[in-house]
Amino acid sequence: MIEAPRPTDDDLPVLHTLRCIGFAALERVAEAAGLPAAEAESALIDLAVAGLVTHEPGDFGGWSLTGAGRAADAERIGAQLDTAGVRAAVTRSYEDFLVLNPELLDLCTAWQMRSADGFATPNDHTDPAYDARVMDRFTDFHRRAEVVCADLSAALPRFGRYRVRLTRALTRATSGAPQYLADEMESYHTVWFQLHEDLLVTLGIPRF
Amino acid sequence: MTRIHPLSARPGPGADVLGGKGHGLLTLRRLGLPVPPGFVITTGACRAFLREGHLPDGLRAELAAAVSDLEAVTGRRLGGPGRPLAVSVRSGGGVSMPGMMNTVLNVGLTTGATAALAEETGDERFALDSRRRLLSGFASAAPGSPVPDDAMRQLEAAVEAVFSSWDTPRARTYRELHGIAHDLGTAVVVQAMVYGNRDERSGSGVAFGRDPNTGENVPFGEVLFGRQGEEVVSGGSATRPLAELARREPAVWTGLLEALDRIEGHYRDACHVEFTFEAGRLWLLQVRPGGLAGRAAVRVAVDLAEQGLIGRREALLRILPHHLRHARTPRIEASGAIDLLTRGLGACPGVAAGRVATTADRAARMAAAGPVILVRPQTSPLDMHGLAAAAGVLTASGGPGSHAAVVARSMGRPAVVGAADLTVEAAAARVRAGGRTLPEGALITIDGTGGEVVAGTPRVVTAPADPHLHRLLEWADEISGGGPGRDDAGRLTAARAVLLRN
Numbered sequence: 001m002i003e004a005p006r007p008t009d010d011d012l013p014v015l016h017t018l019r020c021i022g023f024a025a026l027e028r029v030a031e032a033a034g035l036p037a038a039e040a041e042s043a044l045i046d047l048a049v050a051g052l053v054t055h056e057p058g059d060f061g062g063w064s065l066t067g068a069g070r071a072a073d074a075e076r077i078g079a080q081l082d083t084a085g086v087r088a089a090v091t092r093s094y095e096d097f098l099v100l101n102p103e104l105l106d107l108c109t110a111w112q113m114r115s116a117d118g119f120a121t122p123n124d125h126t127d128p129a130y131d132a133r134v135m136d137r138f139t140d141f142h143r144r145a146e147v148v149c150a151d152l153s154a155a156l157p158r159f160g161r162y163r164v165r166l167t168r169a170l171t172r173a174t175s176g177a178p179q180y181l182a183d184e185m186e187s188y189h190t191v192w193f194q195l196h197e198d199l200l201v202t203l204g205i206p207r208f
Numbered sequence: 209m210t211r212i213h214p215l216s217a218r219p220g221p222g223a224d225v226l227g228g229k230g231h232g233l234l235t236l237r238r239l240g241l242p243v244p245p246g247f248v249i250t251t252g253a254c255r256a257f258l259r260e261g262h263l264p265d266g267l268r269a270e271l272a273a274a275v276s277d278l279e280a281v282t283g284r285r286l287g288g289p290g291r292p293l294a295v296s297v298r299s300g301g302g303v304s305m306p307g308m309m310n311t312v313l314n315v316g317l318t319t320g321a322t323a324a325l326a327e328e329t330g331d332e333r334f335a336l337d338s339r340r341r342l343l344s345g346f347a348s349a350a351p352g353s354p355v356p357d358d359a360m361r362q363l364e365a366a367v368e369a370v371f372s373s374w375d376t377p378r379a380r381t382y383r384e385l386h387g388i389a390h391d392l393g394t395a396v397v398v399q400a401m402v403y404g405n406r407d408e409r410s411g412s413g414v415a416f417g418r419d420p421n422t423g424e425n426v427p428f429g430e431v432l433f434g435r436q437g438e439e440v441v442s443g444g445s446a447t448r449p450l451a452e453l454a455r456r457e458p459a460v461w462t463g464l465l466e467a468l469d470r471i472e473g474h475y476r477d478a479c480h481v482e483f484t485f486e487a488g489r490l491w492l493l494q495v496r497p498g499g500l501a502g503r504a505a506v507r508v509a510v511d512l513a514e515q516g517l518i519g520r521r522e523a524l525l526r527i528l529p530h531h532l533r534h535a536r537t538p539r540i541e542a543s544g545a546i547d548l549l550t551r552g553l554g555a556c557p558g559v560a561a562g563r564v565a566t567t568a569d570r571a572a573r574m575a576a577a578g579p580v581i582l583v584r585p586q587t588s589p590l591d592m593h594g595l596a597a598a599a600g601v602l603t604a605s606g607g608p609g610s611h612a613a614v615v616a617r618s619m620g621r622p623a624v625v626g627a628a629d630l631t632v633e634a635a636a637a638r639v640r641a642g643g644r645t646l647p648e649g650a651l652i653t654i655d656g657t658g659g660e661v662v663a664g665t666p667r668v669v670t671a672p673a674d675p676h677l678h679r680l681l682e683w684a685d686e687i688s689g690g691g692p693g694r695d696d697a698g699r700l701t702a703a704r705a706v707l708l709r710n
Binding site: 095099100102103106107108109110112113133134136137140141144185189193 | 385
């Protein structure tokens, strides 16, 4: 009897990255996981054969997890946490994250909207002083976010990827591409959201 | 130095010292309205606390004296023995910073006082529920700190937690973004607790003197029976329309209408209040004048001028030209052909059509490909990015005073809240309404005036000419000497220019 290839822990980084970003083309999975595209694709194909991920073709297609994939990821990422003996440390970092989270959402909102005569209106980005003020607060926020990221990567090295991605988004935003704050697929906000999702999945906390 | 002012009917310092909430409560006392007894700790005390890192010298003694006075007025003792006094400890700066600062309720309910409250009321469930709310209030205001089991220490810790909340990084960021000075500090309002969770004849709510969506001169708002007030504002519980009070608590309803009337006469503007009723008795906890936008603001200004409460010139000055952008509000055409899925409460007028997104994040992502309607069980501040990205918002619970509704209004996003028949299954990426199931991505249309939720894209009509806006613009032309050749905003701007020059 021929057994289907069993997914190994080598595939876990790709499986879990896709779990946290939801639905994505190969390039985004590879980028988020910090792997060469060929390596990520090979892992995705193995995972697909094992029934854990699926690929939708077409211009708007991409990779996503199956129900079995979500279950397998939850189990394996939880086991990784307990094997490393860092559940308490990651839980503390998650609490620190929750303190920062509403402030990040305030900042994203302030970038998209601004208050005129007491009423919020879309930010049309015609006031460079205002935009610079928001950007400054993002930079200040990032210093505090980096502390949480550093604590997390000390507990589990895979979390180090978020620090790299957040720093890159902010650097792009402050060097002339402000859409990397809140309006891009690889924006600061998107990466932050994926970190939130990652913490929930890792600790086994339901989102709702 | 006096750092504590009683909530009395005597005139006190301004909102810069007592905060907007404290100052408003003094006004309510002067108007002879029911306000729970209490006192205000000034913004100056907060500044001293932030400077020195501890409660300033002498404040403990002032606090003890103020508590003694409150005990004398209420015939209760903080922490017991005998009939226990518990207090609410609320932030309230001179400038509003919604959602940024802490509040702790039921302060003083030590284990002993909780037992005493159970004995006094003969209702242990109520006493334990109140104690539980105290503990969760402390847990979110001062995470990780133990809750003292001495009533006076509890009060001091709650005051410190509220003072400290002025300086959280999030509050600092908020002030940076909104151009609010960092050195103002917040006042703290301490009042004898009135328990909205006392029994089935108790509750909390928000009441508007005029409908904030349309400006119509009818009371509007929501009420939550058997609960304390925090849950009304958070949108986490199913509220009932305010008018249900008329049937269930007629005395509270009548008292509320009289109060709103007196308050409006004083402020000469549409106002709203937060209120609690305990065992059938009404108490007012906060008043805020104004804050209406668009067509509602126009209607209120014109109605107030016609009632003689304000002059026509003032009516013109109260309407900012950008209000007029929202003033001609479209509606779903109410013909028999519409495919009505369900109905909720209109929380922000306007019609929005788009694809269903069941999480804020998906709304933000899907918005790149076209308009989305964010459909949620309720919304929280964590959904702000989704609200910002969405063309409209639909929630199953919450009411017109919930955070979701306030945010939607401030952004001018059509919103329908409290669609009780709606179930959102975010994990399965679908919603159920009217006995039907719609997957994420299905096209729906919401009408934030009437609260309709319709499948597909029905015909939309721009509202017929608004007689109030027409009247206001006639007044504008009389002032400016202009005619109706210009657009609405231009006519108003011309009149305002004349008025502001004089």
